[in-house]
Amino acid sequence: MTSAVSGNSDSVPFAGDSRWWAAGAQVASVARFEQVIDALRIVQDRVAGANPPESELVEVAEKLDEVSRALAVFQVPETKQVVGHLDVPGRGQSLVPAFHVDRADGNSVRGRVSFSRFYLGGGGAAHGGAIPLVFDEVLGRLANVGGRIRSRTAYLHVNYRAITPLDEELTLEARFDSEEGRKRFLSAELRKGDVVLADAEGLFVALREGQP
Numbered sequence: 001m002t003s004a005v006s007g008n009s010d011s012v013p014f015a016g017d018s019r020w021w022a023a024g025a026q027v028a029s030v031a032r033f034e035q036v037i038d039a040l041r042i043v044q045d046r047v048a049g050a051n052p053p054e055s056e057l058v059e060v061a062e063k064l065d066e067v068s069r070a071l072a073v074f075q076v077p078e079t080k081q082v083v084g085h086l087d088v089p090g091r092g093q094s095l096v097p098a099f100h101v102d103r104a105d106g107n108s109v110r111g112r113v114s115f116s117r118f119y120l121g122g123g124g125a126a127h128g129g130a131i132p133l134v135f136d137e138v139l140g141r142l143a144n145v146g147g148r149i150r151s152r153t154a155y156l157h158v159n160y161r162a163i164t165p166l167d168e169e170l171t172l173e174a175r176f177d178s179e180e181g182r183k184r185f186l187s188a189e190l191r192k193g194d195v196v197l198a199d200a201e202g203l204f205v206a207l208r209e210g211q212p
């Protein structure tokens with residue numbers, strides 16, 4: 001039996017995690033797909049942190065090759081894709097650290113995020129590109145919830161105030177600041193306790209009809 005990946009409930013801000021996606025795609029089992037993504041995230045972390053002997057590397061490469069061959073026959077077009085559309089924290093998208101929503105309405109959201117080994121930049125700090133990924137994800141979603149016409153990021157300005165440690169629970173708070181015609185201005189902070197690690201300000205432009 002298959003089930004819908006997510007409903008079309010854009011008006012429910014951050015419900016579950018990503019229900020405002022009008023996916024329409026079906027998935028055999030949301031729980032099983034989530035299990036696959038969780039395992040993939042762990043593989044990403046283990047590969048990033050590993051330095052095994054050659055014999056082990058040969059075996060690991062063969063196993064990974066086996067997994068990719070198993071999935072090759074099930075490739076689908078974007079309209080039927082599951083990754084990015086799952087109604088679970090992180091949307092099943094292993095590129096972006098999962099954002100766990102604690103509180104949300106149409107104009108603000110607060111939640112938790114953690115950068116695992118996969119997101120290491122250097123010197124124990126998260127990669128400088130991983131932080132905008134999370135800001136774009138959260139601000140992009142907030143810009144589009146509440147039945148608003150879909151928008152795309154026009155710019156995202158990030159200030160790095162202090163290094164972002166790995167494997168620690170951090171809080172992220174974002175808000176919809178203002179709107180001028182098609183332009184939506186949003187901002188956010190990433191914190192460890194009371195310390196601001198990074199903040200961001202983004203412009204999201206509502207798409208015109210037919211605009212990709």
Ligand SMILES: CCCCCCCCCCCCCCCC(=O)SCCNC(=O)CCNC(=O)[C@H](O)C(C)(C)COP(=O)(O)OP(=O)(O)OC[C@H]1O[C@@H](n2cnc3c(N)ncnc32)[C@H](O)[C@@H]1OP(=O)(O)O
Pocket residue numbers: 136137138140141144150151152153154155181182183203205206207208211212
């Ligand atoms: C389909 C929906 C997707 C999302 C729904 C579901 C998402 C599910 C999940 C996930 C969460 C992740 C969400 C991430 C969201 C992305 O990351 S989207 C991907 C990254 N962004 C892009 O690829 C955007 C590429 N750029 C573009 O497509 C176009 O440049 C834009 C942004 C749509 C704007 O173009 P346009 O519609 O032709 O607008 P344009 O008339 O040039 O400008 C309108 C106004 O904005 C101003 N403006 C435009 N760009 C700028 C700028 N860079 N600086 C200053 N002002 C600007 C203009 O000056 C103008 O101002 P006014 O004259 O009206 O005062």
